[in-house]
Amino acid sequence: MTLLVVEGLSKRFGAMVAVDRVGFTLAAGEMLALIGPNGAGKTTCFNLLNGQLRPDAGRVTLEGVSLVGLTPRRIWRLGVGRTFQVPAAFASMTACENLQVVLLSHHRRAFRVWRSTRSWYAADALALLERVGVAHVADQRCGTLAYGDLKRVELALALAGRPRLLLMDEPTAGMAPADRQALIALTRALVRERGLAAVFIEHDMDVVFGHADRIIVLDHGRILADGSPAAVRDDAQVRAVYLGTSPGGRGQ
Amino acid sequence: MSMAHLVVQLLSGLAAGSVLFLIASGLSIIFGVTRIVNFAHGSFTMLGAYLTIDLIGRLPDGGFGFWAAVGLAALVAGGLGVLLERLVLRRLYRSPELFPLLATFGVVLIVQDAALALWGPEDLLGPRAPGLTGTVLVLGLRFPVYDLFLIALGPVVLGLLRLVFHGTGWGTRVRAATEDPEMAAALGIDQHRLFTGVLFLGSALAGLGGALQVPREAITLQMDMATVIEAFVVVVIGGMGSLGGAFVAALLIGVLQAFGILAFPRIALVLVFLVMAVVLMLRPNGLFGRAEPAAGSHQALSQGSFAPPGPLARLVGGIALGLLALVPLAANDYSLIVLTEIFILALFAASLHFLLAVGGMVSFGHAAFFGLGAYGAALAVTGLDAAMLPALALAPLAAGLGAALVGALCVRLGGVYLAMLTLAFAQILWSIVFQWSSVTGGDNGLLGIWPEPWASGRAAYYWLTLVLCAGAMLGLRRLVAAPFGYALRASRDSALRAAAVGLPVDRLRWLAFALAGALAGLAGGLQAFAKGSVFPALLAVPTSVDGLVMVLLGGLEALSGPLVGAAVFHGLETEAMRGTGHWRLLLGAVILAMVLVCPSGLSGVVGRVAARLTGSARRP
Numbered sequence: 001m002t003l004l005v006v007e008g009l010s011k012r013f014g015a016m017v018a019v020d021r022v023g024f025t026l027a028a029g030e031m032l033a034l035i036g037p038n039g040a041g042k043t044t045c046f047n048l049l050n051g052q053l054r055p056d057a058g059r060v061t062l063e064g065v066s067l068v069g070l071t072p073r074r075i076w077r078l079g080v081g082r083t084f085q086v087p088a089a090f091a092s093m094t095a096c097e098n099l100q101v102v103l104l105s106h107h108r109r110a111f112r113v114w115r116s117t118r119s120w121y122a123a124d125a126l127a128l129l130e131r132v133g134v135a136h137v138a139d140q141r142c143g144t145l146a147y148g149d150l151k152r153v154e155l156a157l158a159l160a161g162r163p164r165l166l167l168m169d170e171p172t173a174g175m176a177p178a179d180r181q182a183l184i185a186l187t188r189a190l191v192r193e194r195g196l197a198a199v200f201i202e203h204d205m206d207v208v209f210g211h212a213d214r215i216i217v218l219d220h221g222r223i224l225a226d227g228s229p230a231a232v233r234d235d236a237q238v239r240a241v242y243l244g245t246s247p248g249g250r251g252q
Numbered sequence: 253m254s255m256a257h258l259v260v261q262l263l264s265g266l267a268a269g270s271v272l273f274l275i276a277s278g279l280s281i282i283f284g285v286t287r288i289v290n291f292a293h294g295s296f297t298m299l300g301a302y303l304t305i306d307l308i309g310r311l312p313d314g315g316f317g318f319w320a321a322v323g324l325a326a327l328v329a330g331g332l333g334v335l336l337e338r339l340v341l342r343r344l345y346r347s348p349e350l351f352p353l354l355a356t357f358g359v360v361l362i363v364q365d366a367a368l369a370l371w372g373p374e375d376l377l378g379p380r381a382p383g384l385t386g387t388v389l390v391l392g393l394r395f396p397v398y399d400l401f402l403i404a405l406g407p408v409v410l411g412l413l414r415l416v417f418h419g420t421g422w423g424t425r426v427r428a429a430t431e432d433p434e435m436a437a438a439l440g441i442d443q444h445r446l447f448t449g450v451l452f453l454g455s456a457l458a459g460l461g462g463a464l465q466v467p468r469e470a471i472t473l474q475m476d477m478a479t480v481i482e483a484f485v486v487v488v489i490g491g492m493g494s495l496g497g498a499f500v501a502a503l504l505i506g507v508l509q510a511f512g513i514l515a516f517p518r519i520a521l522v523l524v525f526l527v528m529a530v531v532l533m534l535r536p537n538g539l540f541g542r543a544e545p546a547a548g549s550h551q552a553l554s555q556g557s558f559a560p561p562g563p564l565a566r567l568v569g570g571i572a573l574g575l576l577a578l579v580p581l582a583a584n585d586y587s588l589i590v591l592t593e594i595f596i597l598a599l600f601a602a603s604l605h606f607l608l609a610v611g612g613m614v615s616f617g618h619a620a621f622f623g624l625g626a627y628g629a630a631l632a633v634t635g636l637d638a639a640m641l642p643a644l645a646l647a648p649l650a651a652g653l654g655a656a657l658v659g660a661l662c663v664r665l666g667g668v669y670l671a672m673l674t675l676a677f678a679q680i681l682w683s684i685v686f687q688w689s690s691v692t693g694g695d696n697g698l699l700g701i702w703p704e705p706w707a708s709g710r711a712a713y714y715w716l717t718l719v720l721c722a723g724a725m726l727g728l729r730r731l732v733a734a735p736f737g738y739a740l741r742a743s744r745d746s747a748l749r750a751a752a753v754g755l756p757v758d759r760l761r762w763l764a765f766a767l768a769g770a771l772a773g774l775a776g777g778l779q780a781f782a783k784g785s786v787f788p789a790l791l792a793v794p795t796s797v798d799g800l801v802m803v804l805l806g807g808l809e810a811l812s813g814p815l816v817g818a819a820v821f822h823g824l825e826t827e828a829m830r831g832t833g834h835w836r837l838l839l840g841a842v843i844l845a846m847v848l849v850c851p852s853g854l855s856g857v858v859g860r861v862a863a864r865l866t867g868s869a870r871r872p
């Protein structure tokens with residue numbers, strides 16, 4: 001079933017067109033990799049989808065509901081979770097508290113003023129940390145976490161709002177290759193188990209071609225190719241512009 | 253009023269606007285490169301003016317003496333700017349926004365005391381500019397030639413600055429550093445030399461502006477704050493970093509003031525701030541400003557997690573509270589008065605600490621709400637014949653409503669905008685209270701605000717204050733540990749992420765701002781009944797700064813900081829007042845020392861020492 005429909009999405013900064021008439025659809029259960037050189041407009045696409053930026057033109061609908069012009073807060077409530085390229089967990093709180101805050105927000109309890117936060121959703125928070133494999137850092141402040149752990153906490157934060165669509169901006173950047181594979185495998189499992197759709201921005205081509213159901217290649221804000229890994233791998237234009245000549249090479 | 257009068261008023265406004273532009277352009281250039289709002293900028297203007305008068309007296313009479321004095325004053329101001337950069341600002345470029353604001357305010361205090369010592373408390377009148385003393389007829393009315401000269405000077409300086417920034421390598425580097433500081437640093441631009449140069453140019457412009465005021469108006473010791481606030485308003489309206497914007501805005505403000513004084517002589521300043529408020533609401537980046545790059549280079553003010561107290565801390569706190577409750581049984585009246593004052597200050601500081609450390613919002617005008625509470629309670633007594641308790645209940649209500657109104661306008665903006673807007677608002681409120689003497693008593697204040705009989709004994713009022721202050725502070729502690737406190741901290745840690753997980757960042761901040769205002773108002777109400785009187789000084793800038801100093805003295809990272817800070821500050825003030833006449837000098841030095849040497853405050857020091865002791869105790 002189609003979850004997300006994007007049509008003619010465009011955004012310019014001054015004279016530069018960062019996102020140029022991007023359109024695609026996404027079905028529940030699908031893992032879509034968004035790739036392209038630095039500055040191609042991938043992060044800007046996410047910012048447009050989650051409401052951080054307002055598109056100049058184009059339509060975005062999530063199960064028929066238009067997202068254009070809504071605030072990030074509304075869009076999150078409608079079921080879009082996001083992780084950031086630069087990890088942005090709440091640094092002064094422990095991993096567990098981070099999740100509790102998000103769960104409080106999800107359950108509309110953020111304005112409670114009396115009962116201590118400790119007693120809210122601690123078990124749910126731990127379960128989520130457990131699910132992404134970082135229960136052991138539950139009581140560490142996020143400002144002091146190792147990068148890889150932080151990336152997983154980020155994923156848990158995005159999941160805490162029970163999203164239907166997951167947007168992950170370079171979830172594996174800065175990780176060792178083996179950890180990258182593990183994290184994307186985990187994402188894959190979550191997508192299956194919860195019936196989500198996920199879009200992930202990724203530079204590691206082994207990860208991309210190993211785990212994506214579909215790949216969109218972005219260049220200068222425009223979609224260069226959209227198709228199965230095999231189709232994208234064989235696309236002459238993509239090879240010429242992006243992958244060089246060796247399939248599977250690094251796309252930096 | 254005739255057409256001719258209007259035209260002359262317009263020209264006069266343009267002349268004032270021209271001088272304002274010189275000063276504001278300096279502030280804007282410095283802010284652009286260093287991202288620091290330099291409070292001392294106004295001090296350089298004031299020094300420029302005093303120095304000019306001083307030097308004219310020492311140099312030969314006539315045109316040469318006058319213009320040499322103006323030039324020298326500007327150069328000295330520039331030199332002082334360089335000194336400021338080398339000694340103070342250089343250490344603060346990456347520290348939280350509050351620190352450079354406070355540090356440069358410390359410099360303001362020191363300069364004020366120095367100027368007082370050098371040139372005395374009286375307003376000084378300088379000579380008129382040789383060669384430009386005449387008047388011309390404008391539509392039949394006399395208009396000073398000197399003002400025409402100033403009107404012409406504005407565009408000339410704008411042109412020269414344009415030439416410098418677009419025509420020289422140095423100017424290009426300054427622009428690069430303004431547009432993208434990180435990139436400029438990465439490209440290997442020597443930041444230190446660039447910043448020193450920028451401070452020289454900007455401060456010299458401030459000094460020049462002051463020097464050129466000499467033939468126009470009396471020079472006073474209040475010139476510094478008035479100038480820097482006006483210049484900031486200009487920069488905000490014009491758009492940070494836009495010289496053309498500053499030019500247009502300065503003329504606008506000059507003209508607005510000129511006509512405002514005609515129409516509403518007492519609240520011309522209010523008009524200016526209203527214009528700024530409208531501009532900021534419609535165009536948050538000013539008339540000609542561009543969006544700020546999202547990531548600021550300043551650190552967050554606090555990373556505090558304010559964990560709820562453990563059993564030991566609860567026990568110690570409980571015992572301390574019990575002992576404090578027993579004090580009236582043993583102590584004399586004087587100690588009770590001192591302790592009562594400390595409780596009130598502590599509540600005021602705690603409300604500000606909540607705003608700063610938990611909410612991440614820097615307010616430079618928190619005294620506005622302290623004063624609103626005090627005047628609210630006092631007016632309830634004098635105007636409505638209210639009893640003490642209803643009057644005390646009104647205090648936080650009035651202050652909370654005021655804060656809700658101000659907060660609605662400025663929490664969205666954050667950063668230095670918030671700091672300067674709250675300062676501006678406090679100034680407005682101060683000038684209203686000061687001017688509206690039929691209601692507020694003006695400078696004479698309101699007297700006879702005494703507690704009801706049951707609470708009028710020293711001990712009874714002590715207990716009342718203890719109960720209310722301790723209750724409010726414990727409530728605040730609870731709130732910080734509750735979901736609301738966490739959600740607020742989440743917005744402080746990362747507003748972007750908080751919004752992306754569905755937290756209503758602006759609403760959280762707004763409520764926190766209103767609450768902090770209400771608690772400050774409660775402290776103000778208690779203060780009114782403790783002293784039996786209220787005065788405009790309660791909501792003046794120095795009171796706001798006192799609050800910041802207490803918070804910083806106590807330390808930002810602990811909820812007990814404000815209490816410690818209030819006690820130490822009170823002791824310091826009492827001793828210094830007794831010992832020397834130079835309270836401002838001392839306070840300025842304390843501020844600088846705190847910001848530069850010990851930004852984590854007393855609780856930070858105690859924490860470090862404790863950690864070292866327990867750490868060494870654990871080691872065998």
Ligand SMILES: Nc1ncnc2c1ncn2[C@@H]1O[C@H](COP(=O)(O)OP(=O)(O)O)[C@@H](O)[C@H]1O
Nearest residue numbers: 013016018036037038039040041042043044045
């Ligand atoms: N808020 C913004 N303002 C101006 N330009 C931006 C902004 N965000 C991104 N850009 C520009 O848009 C282009 C695309 O950026 P981005 O989407 O971050 O690329 P990617 O994530 O694919 O590396 C870049 O040239 C970047 O400099």
Ligand SMILES: [Mg+2]
Nearest residue numbers: 042043044085
């Ligand atoms: Mg990116």
